[in-house]
Amino acid sequence: MTAVAPVVRGPDRRKVGTRLHAALGAVPTFVLWIVVGLWTLPTLGMFVSSFRPEQDVKTTGWWSVVSDPQLTLDNYRSVFDTAGTDAPNMWQHFLNSLAITVPATLIPLALAAFAAYAFAWMDFKGRGWMFVGVVALMAVPLQMSLVPLLQLYTGGAHITLFEQTFTLFPDLDLAGSPTAVWITHVGSALPLAIFLLHNYMASLPKEILEAARIDGADHPTIFWRLVLPLSVPALAAFGIFQFLWVWNDYLVALTFVGGAPDAAPMTIRLASLSGGRGQDWHLLTAAAFVSTALPLAVFFALQRFFVRGLLAGSVKG
Amino acid sequence: MAEVVEILVGVGVAVGVVVGLFLAANLLLDQATQRYTLFSTSAGAFVGALVGALANSGGWFLGGPAWPIGGAVLGAAAGAGLGQRRPPSLARRRRIVERLRPTVFLAPAFLFIAVALVAPTLRTIYLSVRGRRGEELVGADNYRSVLEDRSIFTLDGVGDILTSRLFLLAVGLAAVTAVVTVARARIAHRDIDLGGPGPVLSMTGVAILVVLAAVGTLRAVLWNNLYWVVFVTLVSTAVGLGIAVLADRARGESLAKSLIFMPMAISFVGASIIWRFVYAYTPAGRDQIGLLNAVWVGGGGEPQAWIQQAPWNTLFLIAIMIWIQTGFAMVILSAAIKAVPTELLEAARVDGASDGQVFWRITIPQIRPTLAVVVTTLVIVVLKVYDIVKVMTNGEFGTNVIANQMFDEAFINRDLGRGSALAVLLFVSVVPLMVINVRRSRRDAA
Numbered sequence: 001m002t003a004v005a006p007v008v009r010g011p012d013r014r015k016v017g018t019r020l021h022a023a024l025g026a027v028p029t030f031v032l033w034i035v036v037g038l039w040t041l042p043t044l045g046m047f048v049s050s051f052r053p054e055q056d057v058k059t060t061g062w063w064s065v066v067s068d069p070q071l072t073l074d075n076y077r078s079v080f081d082t083a084g085t086d087a088p089n090m091w092q093h094f095l096n097s098l099a100i101t102v103p104a105t106l107i108p109l110a111l112a113a114f115a116a117y118a119f120a121w122m123d124f125k126g127r128g129w130m131f132v133g134v135v136a137l138m139a140v141p142l143q144m145s146l147v148p149l150l151q152l153y154t155g156g157a158h159i160t161l162f163e164q165t166f167t168l169f170p171d172l173d174l175a176g177s178p179t180a181v182w183i184t185h186v187g188s189a190l191p192l193a194i195f196l197l198h199n200y201m202a203s204l205p206k207e208i209l210e211a212a213r214i215d216g217a218d219h220p221t222i223f224w225r226l227v228l229p230l231s232v233p234a235l236a237a238f239g240i241f242q243f244l245w246v247w248n249d250y251l252v253a254l255t256f257v258g259g260a261p262d263a264a265p266m267t268i269r270l271a272s273l274s275g276g277r278g279q280d281w282h283l284l285t286a287a288a289f290v291s292t293a294l295p296l297a298v299f300f301a302l303q304r305f306f307v308r309g310l311l312a313g314s315v316k317g
Numbered sequence: 318m319a320e321v322v323e324i325l326v327g328v329g330v331a332v333g334v335v336v337g338l339f340l341a342a343n344l345l346l347d348q349a350t351q352r353y354t355l356f357s358t359s360a361g362a363f364v365g366a367l368v369g370a371l372a373n374s375g376g377w378f379l380g381g382p383a384w385p386i387g388g389a390v391l392g393a394a395a396g397a398g399l400g401q402r403r404p405p406s407l408a409r410r411r412r413i414v415e416r417l418r419p420t421v422f423l424a425p426a427f428l429f430i431a432v433a434l435v436a437p438t439l440r441t442i443y444l445s446v447r448g449r450r451g452e453e454l455v456g457a458d459n460y461r462s463v464l465e466d467r468s469i470f471t472l473d474g475v476g477d478i479l480t481s482r483l484f485l486l487a488v489g490l491a492a493v494t495a496v497v498t499v500a501r502a503r504i505a506h507r508d509i510d511l512g513g514p515g516p517v518l519s520m521t522g523v524a525i526l527v528v529l530a531a532v533g534t535l536r537a538v539l540w541n542n543l544y545w546v547v548f549v550t551l552v553s554t555a556v557g558l559g560i561a562v563l564a565d566r567a568r569g570e571s572l573a574k575s576l577i578f579m580p581m582a583i584s585f586v587g588a589s590i591i592w593r594f595v596y597a598y599t600p601a602g603r604d605q606i607g608l609l610n611a612v613w614v615g616g617g618g619e620p621q622a623w624i625q626q627a628p629w630n631t632l633f634l635i636a637i638m639i640w641i642q643t644g645f646a647m648v649i650l651s652a653a654i655k656a657v658p659t660e661l662l663e664a665a666r667v668d669g670a671s672d673g674q675v676f677w678r679i680t681i682p683q684i685r686p687t688l689a690v691v692v693t694t695l696v697i698v699v700l701k702v703y704d705i706v707k708v709m710t711n712g713e714f715g716t717n718v719i720a721n722q723m724f725d726e727a728f729i730n731r732d733l734g735r736g737s738a739l740a741v742l743l744f745v746s747v748v749p750l751m752v753i754n755v756r757r758s759r760r761d762a763a
Contacts, residue, residue, distance in 0.1 A: 028562075028563045028567060029563070029567045029568055029569075031563055032560065032563040032564055032567055032573055033569075033573065035556075035560060035563070035577070036573045036576050036577060039576060039577050039580075039640065039643075040576050040579075041608065042591045042592060042594070042595050042608070042640070043579065043580070043583070043591060045591070045594060045595065045608060046590070046591045046594060049594065057606070058606065059603070059604060059606070060604050060606065061604060061605060061606050061607075061608070061611050062606070063608075063611075092320075095320055095321065095324060098324060099324045099327065099328070102324075102328045103327075103328050103331045103332065106328070106332050107331060107332060107335055108429075110332065110335055110336055110339075111335065111425045111426040111429060112426060114339060114422045114423070114425060114426060115422060115423050115425075115426035115427070117422060118419045118422035118423050122418065122419045122422065124416075124419040127419075130423075131758075131762075132755055132758070132759070134430075135754055135755050135758045136751050136754070136755050137430065137434060137435070138751075138754065139697050139747050139750055139751040139754060140434065140438055140744065140747070140751075141700070141701045141720075141740065141743045141744055141747055142701065143701065143720055143723050143724075143739075143740040143743050143744075144437065144438045144441045144740050144741075144743075144744050145433065145434060145437035145438060145441070146437075146724075146727065146728075146740070147437075147440075147441060147444060147727050147733055147736055147737055147740070148436065148437035148440035148441055148444070149433065149437050150728075151440075152432075152437070157436075168371075169432065183429075183432075183433055184433055186429050186433065187429050187430060187432065187433020187434040188433065188434060190426050190429055190430050190434070191430065191434070194426060195758075218347075219418050219422070220343045220347075223422075244581070244582055247584070248582075248583070248584030248585065248586075248587070249584075250584065250585060250586050250703075250704045250707070251703050251704065251720075251724075254724075255724075255728065258728075267584050267586045267587075267704075270584075270586050270587060270590065271586045271704075271707070271708050274586070274589070274590050274593065274708055275708075275711075281594060281597070281606070284590050284593075284594070285590070285594065288587045288590045288591060291584065291586075291587055292582070292583050292584065292587045295582045295583070295584070296579070296582050296583070298582070299579065299581070299582035300575070300582075303575060303578070307578075307648050307652075310645065310648060310649060311648075311649065311652050
């Protein structure tokens with residue numbers, strides 16, 4: 001509206017000022033897009049290089065693709081083709097990633113939904129303190145659980161009382177299996193999941209739940225029929241967050257399946273490629289893109305939910 | 318294809334067991350008001366089976382299913398007897414349901430948290446005061462040996478900070494800031510204003526210069542973690558805020574924000590490979606394939622092996638984390654900026670405030686709580702940094718950090734005591750942030 005007003009009033013001096021103002025007004029946008037360009041350049045470099053022939057990738061910069069556009073799918077073929085080596089196929093690593101990520105996303109989602117409902121809508125002794133405990137646990141570094149959990153997965157947990165040994169946790173020989181990885185992820189994800197879902201469920205209008213109670217609905221009914229359907233946005237938000245987190249995890253996987261190449265997820269394969277064939281940029285870039293393709297697709301398709309999840313976790317009040 | 322099916326079945330079973338147990342427990346609880354004997358019998362069987370299994374696996378007898386089944390039968394009998402002989406009043410049964418329902422909702426999550434989070438955390442603390450294999454008590458020896466390890470912690474070079482050029486520059490900047498601030502206050506006949514953009518920005522600059530001076534002279538694992546925290550937190554928050562402001566109502570806002578945010582979807586390992594390629598080095602005379610060296614050589618420099626040259630290589634690793642986390646800061650801060658009430662901004666403009674003043678005096682104070690959240694979240698994430706260092710340098714060339722040192726001690730040197738002590742150090746440095754988080758959540762709940 002300020003753009004129209006000076007024209008109506010007429011004097012030329014104002015018009016020039018407006019034009020200058022408009023030009024200056026474009027500066028922030030210009031700066032923004034320069035920053036965006038800088039931010040995207042590294043990823044673009046990887047993406048372009050993954051399609052260039054090996055010789056080109058190793059001898060010329062990827063930006064020379066502009067003057068010499070030679071593209072090939074050979075790099076992807078060699079990433080997937082492991083004939084002649086005993087290394088597992090990239091497809092195998094993809095499946096391993098999936099076998100870890102899906103349970104590590106769905107199970108905390110279910111467990112946290114139960115617990116979040118209890119924290120948000122049930123009265124019981126110690127509710128406040130338990131919730132404080134959950135919030136505090138969110139910040140505990142993963143490193144605190146690695147050594148004991150590896151011991152647990154390889155030997156179980158035993159306690160000796162009155163000269164009798166009780167097995168608190170049987171030796172299931174889990175190390176080297178995806179199960180060990182996802183159990184660890186479930187444990188470490190639950191505090192954040194409970195926190196996020198609780199915040200959302202607690203913000204649902206009280207009246208609906210009270211009306212349901214008056215109609216005689218008990219807690220399980222309210223949970224399944226009312227609160228869970230209403231909480232879909234929060235569930236989706238945490239689900240995507242957790243999916244990306246677990247898919248991209250390296251430390252937990254390295255600790256528990258680092259010695260078992262057959263069970264290793266993609267991040268492990270990628271890191272070992274980087275360590276072992278660090279100068280084979282044509283393979284590295286292709287492998288890096290293969291491993292990021294799914295999370296990137298999920299990210300771009302469901303970004304709205306992801307952002308909402310981040311916000312629910314951090315912006316309150 | 319067979320494998321995909323196998324995975325799907327496995328996942329289905331795992332999720333089904335979790336949800337099924339929850340449903341069954343709730344169904345069982347529902348019986349307490351109507352068919353109390355059924356409830357007490359099955360509850361008794363459940364408890365009996367658990368106790369039996371626990372006793373059995375200790376090896377009292379031969380093992381096998383006999384113990385849990387026996388326990389279940391005994392428990393069921395006891396429960397049935399109790400339920401038959403003295404069934405409680407309906408009001409009491411209702412209270413039992415009321416009391417047990419939260420347990421059914423909380424128990425599954427708490428079980429996982431106890432097994433995979435709380436118990437391991439306590440055990441790590443316990444292991445940190447015991448020997449290599451956790452066999453004998455050694456008191457604070459692990460902590461002592463870790464902190465006396467000069468690659469982990471040292472004060473050598475503290476003195477050199479004071480004489481380094483960066484430090485002198487910082488002192489100069491601080492002096493200029495002080496003089497200018499005082500002079501401006503005198504001229505305008507106002508009190509000295511330390512909260513204005515000038516003093517705040519230049520004091521931040523001073524702080525950065527001092528830390529840079531430290532990077533140049535003071536090197537050890539613990540110090541490196543400090544540098545990571547300082548730079549990633551400061552730069553990601555500042556740049557994220559800057560982009561959020563620039564993008565606000567700009568053309569193509571959502572696309573621009575998505576692209577900045579995108580690195581959040583890439584694994585740290587993937588990001589490290591992307592950036593190793595940016596930092597790639599080929600000897601002088603050949604074409605540079607790394608973007609940074611290409612620009613550097615294009616500007617007339619000699620090609621550099623950026624990630625191998627201490628002390629500044631740490632900064633090149635830190636840049637990767639900044640690249641990833643800026644998107645996070647931007648998304649959160651952008652939402653906070655949009656939530657600032659428009660009336661407030663317009664009122665300030667009507668009063669004649671410039672854009673800069675509106676930003677500094679209205680927007681920033683309004684989003685301060687969110688800024689605090691971003692900073693604490695970033696510090697918690699960055700303290701644990703592992704993947705980037707592992708993939709880029711494996712901790713060599715003076716770039717090691719606590720998490721990488723911890724992994725090496727615990728799983729490669731197989732010294733559980735020292736490894737656990739390092740984990741506890743990490744934990745202790747997170748505790749203040751934990752307290753902040755708890756306080757904030759209590760205040761929000763109130």
